[in-house]
């Protein structure tokens with residue numbers, strides 16, 4: 417988890433936050449580790465989610481909650497930018513207007529006294545009825561004589577309908593903060609349970625699919641995204657599971673990236689998100705967000721790392737890469753379209769009609785480079801990526817670079833910016849999404865499990881189809 421937390425810390429924007437759902441077995445170890453990486457001062461709270469309303473008779477103590485550790489990238493920034501929760505109906509019901517005050521409803525039930533204070537705050541007050549009162553024993557006025565006087569002048573002091581009750585100073589609904597600070601207790605009735613997510617939502621949505629064991633209810637993620645994000649923000653779930661985070665982010669108008677290791681990326685997440693986009697998911701937070709459908713997503717298989725270290729600690733090309741995979745990966749990295757030619761062995765891809773790329777793990781001599789240069793001719797240019805080369809001179813139509821050195825330079829490893837400059841990724845209409853990893857497919861089994869064209873939703877269709885096309889050629 418340390419590697420992942422360090423990466424997430426670097427990826428987060430200054431006003432971003434990390435929310436980790438974790439059960440009791442690991443929560444406390446993870447807290448200590450996250451404190452080290454995020455800094456204890458950036459720890460916001462542990463929210464307690466009631467994930468199970470029932471009890472297990474066979475347990476020593478039946479586990480009914482998960483912890484949600486909340487960290488800010490920068491606590492001060494986050495405190496000023498995070499959203500408040502809307503007031504509940506019950507909270508709003510406490511504001512009434514029994515005296516038809518033109519300033520609107522004000523909070524009932526407030527008592528003008530406080531539990532603590534000094535003797536000075538027990539001054540006598542004359543009520544409109546003429547009676548003179550002091551706070552009850554052990555209580556103190558919650559206001560100073562000056563505040564009471566000013567409130568009387570402004571008509572904000574209330575003494576009951578008969579003008580004979582202890583004073584209170586009105587707090588108008590229009591003047592209090594628009595929402596309330598989120599609390600740490602998240603009950604099942606408010607945000608749902610795993611069981612409800614499965615039974616009431618996903619089982620009905622994905623009829624023929626074995627349900628994911630512990631899907632998060634959409635209400636839970638909705639609350640997190642409501643507090644921590646605004647429309648258009650980018651949400652990352654690096655352990656996507658059933659895909660609830662992406663589904664809710666999508667319905668709430670946030671952009672999202674999900675990462676999932678298991679096959680359910682294909683069997684559960686893609687069909688689920690497709691239904692969300694097609695407006696065919698009536699469950700979860702669809703009503704609450706007034707979701708009607710729309711948008712799209714792109715789906716990528718991650719290739720294994722292009723480079724690995726050999727036993728002497730030197731960077732070498734991963735043995736899992738065959739020649740075609742290597743050529744495709746480097747085309748992607750360099751912004752060339754992968755399109756190996758049947759006629760010219762050195763044409764693996766092109767950036768324009770006259771600019772080509774050639775990828776080889778061979779070591780090229782001066783003579784070989786001279787031959788290449790002659791074949792390319794004066795009207796065309798070629799980028800040559802090879803394991804090594806030796807040359808006494810320069811060739812005006814060739815640019816020769818060494819892999820893996822060149823790849824390492826392009827990847828900017830170890831710097832704070834983790835955005836790989838992978839230039840041939842298809843561009844989504846609208847805002848670009850930052851990608852941190854290779855998008856190329858490499859494994860045979862991955863190829864077999866790739867979603868069909870029509871498994872990919874509208875917005876990403878073009879880019880993903882063109883990627884699929886290059887694989888078919890291969």
Ligand SMILES: C[S@@+](CC[C@H](N)C(=O)[O-])C[C@H]1O[C@@H](n2cnc3c(N)ncnc32)[C@H](O)[C@@H]1O
Nearest residue numbers: 631632654655656657658659660675676677678
């Ligand atoms: C508890 S589930 C997540 C539940 C999910 N948030 C939801 O709402 O359904 C954890 C998921 O992380 C995935 N996972 C575990 N290790 C991973 C890794 N290294 N990279 C990507 N996904 C991983 C597992 O396959 C599993 O689906």
